[in-house]
Amino acid sequence: xxxxxxxxxxxxxxxAPVLVACVLNIFSRHGLxxxxxxxxxxxxxxxxxxxxxxxxxxMFPPLAIMTAxxxxxxxxxxxxxxxxxxxxxxxxxRGQKAEQALWDAEPDKHTAFKNWQQALGRRPRLGxxxxxxxxxxxxxxxxxxNALNRDTxxxxxxxxxxxxxxxxxxGEIDGFCAGPPWGADATLKNLAFAVAGSASxxxxxxxxxxxxxxQWKADNPNAEARLHAALREAVALCNTPAQAPFITxxxxxxxxxxxxxxxxxxxKAVLPGTTSTPDVMVFDxxxxxxEASFGWMLEGMQAEGWLTxxxxxxxxxxxxxxxxxAFHTPAERxxx
Amino acid sequence: xxxxLADENSQRAGALARLLEADTSLxxxxxxxxxxxxxxxxxxxxxxxxxxxxxxxxxxxxxxxxLSASGLERPVALFVDEDxxxxxxxxxxxxxxxxxxxxxxxxxxxxxxxxxxxxxxxFRKTNAELLAARKTLSDRETIDRAKFxxxxxxxxxxxxxxxxxxxxxxxxxRKIIDVATEYLAHHTRTPKA
Numbered sequence: 001x002x003x004x005x006x007x008x009x010x011x012x013x014x015x016a017p018v019l020v021a022c023v024l025n026i027f028s029r030h031g032l033x034x035x036x037x038x039x040x041x042x043x044x045x046x047x048x049x050x051x052x053x054x055x056x057x058x059m060f061p062p063l064a065i066m067t068a069x070x071x072x073x074x075x076x077x078x079x080x081x082x083x084x085x086x087x088x089x090x091x092x093x094r095g096q097k098a099e100q101a102l103w104d105a106e107p108d109k110h111t112a113f114k115n116w117q118q119a120l121g122r123r124p125r126l127g128x129x130x131x132x133x134x135x136x137x138x139x140x141x142x143x144x145x146n147a148l149n150r151d152t153x154x155x156x157x158x159x160x161x162x163x164x165x166x167x168x169x170x171g172e173i174d175g176f177c178a179g180p181p182w183g184a185d186a187t188l189k190n191l192a193f194a195v196a197g198s199a200s201x202x203x204x205x206x207x208x209x210x211x212x213x214x215q216w217k218a219d220n221p222n223a224e225a226r227l228h229a230a231l232r233e234a235v236a237l238c239n240t241p242a243q244a245p246f247i248t249x250x251x252x253x254x255x256x257x258x259x260x261x262x263x264x265x266x267x268k269a270v271l272p273g274t275t276s277t278p279d280v281m282v283f284d285x286x287x288x289x290x291e292a293s294f295g296w297m298l299e300g301m302q303a304e305g306w307l308t309x310x311x312x313x314x315x316x317x318x319x320x321x322x323x324x325x326a327f328h329t330p331a332e333r334x335x336x
Numbered sequence: 337x338x339x340x341l342a343d344e345n346s347q348r349a350g351a352l353a354r355l356l357e358a359d360t361s362l363x364x365x366x367x368x369x370x371x372x373x374x375x376x377x378x379x380x381x382x383x384x385x386x387x388x389x390x391x392x393x394x395x396x397x398x399x400x401x402x403l404s405a406s407g408l409e410r411p412v413a414l415f416v417d418e419d420x421x422x423x424x425x426x427x428x429x430x431x432x433x434x435x436x437x438x439x440x441x442x443x444x445x446x447x448x449x450x451x452x453x454x455x456x457x458x459f460r461k462t463n464a465e466l467l468a469a470r471k472t473l474s475d476r477e478t479i480d481r482a483k484f485x486x487x488x489x490x491x492x493x494x495x496x497x498x499x500x501x502x503x504x505x506x507x508x509x510r511k512i513i514d515v516a517t518e519y520l521a522h523h524t525r526t527p528k529a
Contacts, residue, residue, distance in 0.1 A: 040391070041392045041393075041394050042395050047433065052429060073416050158395050159395065159396065160395055162392070163392055163393075172372075
């Protein structure tokens with residue numbers, strides 16, 4: 001009898017391995033019956049795990065960590081899962097070729113940002129996909145590196161990735177940091193230009209993981225290994241440039257037909273094998289050390305004041321941290 | 337107590353508003369179309385926000401507590417009843433959740449959430465029945481079309497056509513509608529030039 005598993009996903013290119021494994025019957029070959037559930041927001045991913053019958057989800061570590069700690073709803077035993085993708089996040093700002101030329105011509109990016117802001121004529125409203133996201137931490141690092149104060153010099157607006165383009169076009173936001181393919185989509189639609197992203201801020205960082213509920217693992221012994229094996233096969237396919245047309249077709253198909261309704265041209269620009277953007281997404285299931293995977297995220301999260309020493313201790317027992325030394329305390333927050 | 341209802345299904349939102357307004361201690365506000373959840377919370381300052389969980393902008397409310405720039409004087413957070421797991425599971429299964437101003441006493445929330453769950457469930461059931469009825473109708477149409485095509489092709493009576501479809505379904509352990517759909521697809525394909 002096959003093992004069933006409900007996996008929550010968002011409309012993002014890095015959800016590809018799960019869909020590929022479903023469509024090509026890779027899961028069923030491994031004795032698994034996987035039901036991918038596409039939800040409209042990250043809150044639904046976290047609540048789905050806690051309350052609404054998800055057995056697992058494709059998600060970024062900060063949200064998994066805050067959910068595990070009970071910092072947005074009831075605490076749930078979640079531990080690091082199988083890595084699925086690295087990088088791919090893009091920070092884009094409103095503008096076209098002229099604005100991009102001005103940005104590129106100014107080597108000091110603090111000045112470049114200020115010049116862009118002046119032309120904008122208001123405090124920039126920057127979209128981020130969720131507070132507890134790698135994107136928020138990357139945006140924060142970018143601003144901090146360029147001596148820009150996120151809290152006083154920008155307004156952060158939280159919205160799901162699939163809404164960013166519409167919000168940018170409508171003038172609700174002036175830029176955003178989001179996962180693939182939405183940054184590429186904004187540049188291809190001449191709404192914005194790319195200024196930074198995963199590659200320039202935190203090269204090779206872990207982006208999405210398959211997180212499984214401990215309860216599901218206990219109820220289905222050996223199923224986790226089969227699920228990982230199936231996803232490793234799917235990831236190998238996703239990384240094969242010759243498969244890009246198939247993956248593009250799969251992800252751009254309408255939601256009601258089992259796809260994710262993603263924009264075709266933007267997908268072509270971010271799938272492995274393309275060189276059009278430095279923030280190309282990489283599918284990768286290789287585990288790195290706990291410190292290499294999550295250390296920079298926990299530092300950023302602690303600097304935000306989200307993690308108390310007691311919560312950090314809990315994270316050690318859950319396997320999200322094995323650091324013996326101290327993280328930054330809020331008082332030692334990096335200069336912004 | 338001020339309750340903001342954030343639901344794009346205006347019929348359901350209206351029904352829930354009427355249900356809640358029976359309690360005169362409640363002031364019920366409906367989120368206007370094309371208004372963001374955050375803007376509505378900022379301008380109405382509700383004590384409770386009942387949210388349709390399919391609203392994508394619910395993520396913004398998740399962040400209010402930690403985001404100093406949210407501009408809200410009273411922080412809101414997802415209402416979680418630690419002691420009543422069934423209530424929480426029912427709420428998410430029905431598709432509704434509650435965000436509360438952090439200092440609102442919990443006892444005020446549960447009856448509201450229960451009313452919302454009941455109503456959302458009722459809407460979901462009606463919707464499911466409607467979809468099932470539509471499907472039955474369209475299945476019947478497909479079977480009829482396949483039957484008539486078979487009659488034309490094989491020059492036989494209606495009972496024979498139906499008997500043939502049923503036999504195919506039994507022999508291949510499939511539903512009649514699947515056999516009919518396949519028959520139509522096979523026999524109505526445009527021949528290649």
